[in-house]
Amino acid sequence: MTTTEIKITANRIPVLIGKGGKTKYGIEKKTGTKLTIDSEDGLVGIEGEDAIAVLRTTEMVRAINRGFSPERAATIFEDEDMMLDILDLSNVCSTPKQMERLRGRIIGKEGRAREQIEDMSGAILSVQGKTVAIIGMIDQVKNARTAVEMLVEGLPHATVFSFLDRKKKEAKYDMLDYYY
Structure with a gap:
């Protein structure tokens, strides 16, 4: 039996549990793990026979804690x-106003940049x-992370999207090389 614990913020506990426990039970059924949620201190216990399932469920709970909906977090599986x-x-912003501006750059007007x-x-992204x-996937995360880091550095959105476009084309060529 493998067991792990993770702490989540109070406002994400209802999201993890879901209406009438529906989300929690869905996660348990999908992963073969058992979740124990302490609503007082935000501690979530995850246990199961399969260590990898416990690890992936922990990642899913971390994703929900970081703002993903349970459905989007489930893509980990x-x-x-x-x-x-x-x-x-937090290490690049010294004031709440700077943080708000930075989040705005990443999300973009009406969420378009994030999209x-x-x-x-x-x-x-969340x-x-x-x-x-x-x-x-590893390459997808690497490219998205680089794009976010470019926005954090203050590069124009057009530069960031050109970078992503180039990476997308490279991935297509890599796929073609793989098949031929």
Whole structure:
């Protein structure tokens, strides 16, 4: 039996549990793990027979804690190469106003920049609090992370999207080389 614990923020506990416990039970059924949620201190216990299932469930809970919906967080289970990466922006911002501006650059007007990064990288993003969480395959996460880091450095959105477009084309050529 493998057991692990993770602490989540109070406002994400209802998301993890879901209406009438539906989300929690869905996760347990899908993963073959058992979740124990302490609503007082935000401690989530995850246990199961399969160590890898426990590890991936822990990543899913971390993703939900970082702002992903349970449905989007569940994409971690679509492929064994899926991963979660979390960028901490607190070291580049000294004021809440700076953090808000930076989040605004990453999300973009009406969420368009974030959507564009997702479409071009194939990864999914969640911008919440002082972090940007990314779920995807290793290359997708790497490209999305680089794009976010470019925006953090202050590069224009057009430059970032050109970079992602180039990476997307390279991936297509790599696929063609693989098949031929």
